[in-house]
Amino acid sequence: MRGRRPKQSRGRRQYNGIPRFARNDIHATMLYIAADHGGYPLKEELKHFLIEGGYEVADLGAEELDLADDYPDYAFKLAEQVVQDEEAGGILICGTGQGMCMAANKVAGIRAVLVHNDFTAKDAADHLNANVICLGGRVTNAEMAKKFVKIWLDTEFSEDERHVRRLRKIEEMEES
Numbered sequence: 001m002r003g004r005r006p007k008q009s010r011g012r013r014q015y016n017g018i019p020r021f022a023r024n025d026i027h028a029t030m031l032y033i034a035a036d037h038g039g040y041p042l043k044e045e046l047k048h049f050l051i052e053g054g055y056e057v058a059d060l061g062a063e064e065l066d067l068a069d070d071y072p073d074y075a076f077k078l079a080e081q082v083v084q085d086e087e088a089g090g091i092l093i094c095g096t097g098q099g100m101c102m103a104a105n106k107v108a109g110i111r112a113v114l115v116h117n118d119f120t121a122k123d124a125a126d127h128l129n130a131n132v133i134c135l136g137g138r139v140t141n142a143e144m145a146k147k148f149v150k151i152w153l154d155t156e157f158s159e160d161e162r163h164v165r166r167l168r169k170i171e172e173m174e175e176s
């Protein structure tokens with residue numbers, strides 16, 4: 001399995017061994033964002049929205065619209081950054097969000113999910129403790145995307161035992 005392990009516990013950022021993505025503190029929340037050509041226009045709009053909202057945002061590309069670029073390149077680059085900083089989150093955008101999600105989840109420590117409505121945005125945080133969300137630039141417009149990202153950022157992981165147990169099973173698979 002490729003990818004590095006997340007950093008060791010820093011207390012409040014972990015729950016029963018599961019690294020928690022920091023939320024509700026925009027000054028502590030570093031967000032990485034990346035997109036291929038299918039998500040490039042949405043990335044640009046979302047990036048400016050988040051910066052105006054006070055988030056620290058690092059854009060990992062694409063730097064310009066390139067119809068020949070490949071989503072795994074951006075997914076792996078962003079995922080490698082997020083696993084090195086458990087307080088960071090990531091937003092990946094391709095045409096559907098699906099390819100980015102597949103690729104990002106190959107990196108150990110990444111919990112990437114596809115978000116396409118309010119329910120999946122909330123579930124991404126409170127049940128799944130997702131440290132990366134994936135959006136589809138061809139299926140989600142900018143206003144929807146801004147709302148979904150805010151829901152994800154403003155929702156805390158529930159810490160319910162059943163959700164921790166399920167996430168730990170995924171971690172154990174990664175470690176085996």
Ligand code: RB5
Pocket residue numbers: 036037038039071094095096097098099100
């Ligand atoms: C690229 O054409 C497209 O396949 C990609 O952006 C994405 O939709 C994959 O899931």
